[in-house]
Amino acid sequence: xxxxxxxxxxxxxxxxxxxxxxxxxxxxxxxxxxxxxxxxxxxxxxxxxxxxxxxxxxxxxxxxxxxxxxxxxxxxxxxxxxxxxxxxxxxxxxxxxxxxxxxxxxxxxxxxxxxxxxxxxxxxxxxxxxxxxxxxxxxxxxxxxxxxxxxxxxxxxxxxxxxxxxxxxxx
Numbered sequence: 001x002x003x004x005x006x007x008x009x010x011x012x013x014x015x016x017x018x019x020x021x022x023x024x025x026x027x028x029x030x031x032x033x034x035x036x037x038x039x040x041x042x043x044x045x046x047x048x049x050x051x052x053x054x055x056x057x058x059x060x061x062x063x064x065x066x067x068x069x070x071x072x073x074x075x076x077x078x079x080x081x082x083x084x085x086x087x088x089x090x091x092x093x094x095x096x097x098x099x100x101x102x103x104x105x106x107x108x109x110x111x112x113x114x115x116x117x118x119x120x121x122x123x124x125x126x127x128x129x130x131x132x133x134x135x136x137x138x139x140x141x142x143x144x145x146x147x148x149x150x151x152x153x154x155x156x157x158x159x160x161x162x163x164x165x166x167x168x169x170x171x
Contacts, residue, residue, distance in 0.1 A: 088132035122148035
């Protein structure tokens with residue numbers, strides 16, 4: 001637990017972030033639930049710092065460090081195409097199709113996990129990212145790792161994503 005004082009010198013408690021291990025559990029005892037509930041509490045006296053902004057469309061921030069995003073919408077509404085433009089901008093720290101990225105040195109590796117498409121369609125996506133980013137299709141770029149996880153169970157997908165986030169440097 002972290003204790004901090006706000007501008008009125010009132011002490012506020014902030015628990016550490018939730019444990020990833022809870023994702024594999026299906027039942028919890030009351031003590032665990034109480035602990036997680038306390039960790040999830042947001043206190044008015046504790047204003048968190050603004051996370052670094054890393055991706056914009058025009059002047060609108062659409063991505064910050066420390067957050068996960070998902071693209072949702074109707075089938076065939078060009079969700080994947082939108083994401084490929086964002087990733088292409090992030091790979092080069094540049095602007096691609098009005099998406100502008102600025103990732104700091106040491107945090108430039110991108111992990112892309114697709115949980116719905118076939119390997120064939122995933123390959124089409126990575127090719128599109130490479131083309132939009134101006135990368136050569138004859139050589140793998142170390143800044144991006146793309147994984148197709150459709151054939152795995154949801155539990156295994158979560159475990160694989162968690163493992164990758166814990167083990168890859170510079171994500």
